[in-house]
Amino acid sequence: MNLAKTALSSALVLALAGCGGSDDDNTAKTGQFSLGVSDSPALATNVTIAFDRVVLKGSSESYTFDVTEEGELKQVNLLDYQGQEVETLVSGQEVPVGEYQMCIYMKNDTTGADDTSFVIAEEAMKGLISNSQGSCGNADSEDQAVKEEGRIFLNKKFPIAVGDNRFVAEFNLAKLQPPKGNKDYWVLKPTDVVRIENVSDVGTISGSVDSRITADCLVEAGDDADNRSAVYLYRAGATLDGSENAAKMADFRDAPYTTLETAPIASARVDEEGKFEFGFVVASDYALGYTCVAQKDDPVADDMNGEEASFFLFDAIDNVVVEENSTTEVAFGSN
Known part of the structure; x- marks a missing residue:
């Protein structure tokens, strides 16, 4: 070199x-x-x-x-x-x-x-x-x-x-x-796609999605053979439906977000065994959203609002605490 x-x-x-x-x-x-x-x-x-x-x-x-x-x-x-x-x-x-x-x-x-x-x-x-x-x-x-x-x-x-x-x-x-x-x-687009993190300030989120959660999501989605599962990472306080006190979990897009929505920070694929992982997450508090229709999230368009909305998040986990140099374990459908 x-x-x-x-x-x-x-x-x-x-x-x-x-x-x-x-x-x-x-x-x-x-x-x-x-x-x-x-x-x-x-x-x-x-x-x-x-x-x-x-x-x-x-x-x-x-x-x-x-x-x-x-x-x-x-x-x-x-x-x-x-x-x-x-x-x-x-x-x-x-x-x-x-x-x-x-x-x-x-x-x-x-x-x-x-x-x-x-x-x-x-x-x-x-x-x-x-x-x-x-x-x-x-x-x-x-x-x-x-x-x-x-x-x-x-x-x-x-x-x-x-x-x-x-x-x-x-x-x-x-x-x-x-x-x-x-x-x-x-x-x-570098400003949208790439971020730098100090490894000494980050941790890992490792998790799983229960097969029953995926099955229920697929029923709501219409059980398309092309459906793909993913987990989205948000700042703490984000919720599935939003409220006066909590912003709604949104999709990736270039279109503007409303004041009642919050953009995802990152997403992770869910593998065939229902496992997923976020590496290099800055130590802080987060929320997670699960979807079985990740393929319908166009990175440019708003896919959650309007008559042609096709993307949705099916389940969520809040109070996900990430600490430096440690792994936080989470599970969708653990209750």
Whole structure:
């Protein structure tokens, strides 16, 4: 892995391990930078991103990390890294302590070629692009490759300090926009899809869905053979139906939410054994909603309101407390 002091490139999911000199020595303090990828799964069977490089943009200098393997793009199928699983992109690279922004550069592709970035859904392979392009804070504005690649610009600053500083960039793939109209490819909007979390501040939610809950939900849904189960994560206080004192659990959408609705933070697939997991959840209080019609949640449209509403949440759990470096166990249908 090559390190160059240049204008930024980009990064996807990250883990940081920091170290540095003592306060009474004269050496520059540094932290070791490591980067990996993880996701919140979409309903596709394969979401592969071809990574080229990662860039950290500091206040005075930027650091570029080549993540290619023997000159070839590093392809990662994010669906192989769900829950707490992480694929490392950068490992053990020293950078000065301080605040940084990060950019991740990926190979955009609109054709569905299997050697770049692509999505497989309903047995159809389509290309995948980031709708953001360009430099990372103008640091690499003259780099032609940067101008042509997709950019994932994580502009929220985060610190690299002395000691352990492990971060993860999570992809909420449920927010990927599917092919539409004359755009026969998938679109990743970085501001909607990717978030960075400090691993030292996060925990895990691990849970199950009783088969009776799923069966009852399918009856209400019409028992479509294509129905797929998922669990949605919300801030504490969200409820299935909402009230004057509690916001209603809503779907993913680009359309605006009302003041009586709350947007989901992430979603997790329920596997064939009724199990699900959210990894890298910031320590706080949450609520969960279960659905058996996840395939009907269009990431752009409002699918819960109006005459054509097709998506619903069937069951909920509140008072889900997540603590740092621990796993919270929950179960739908435990009573």
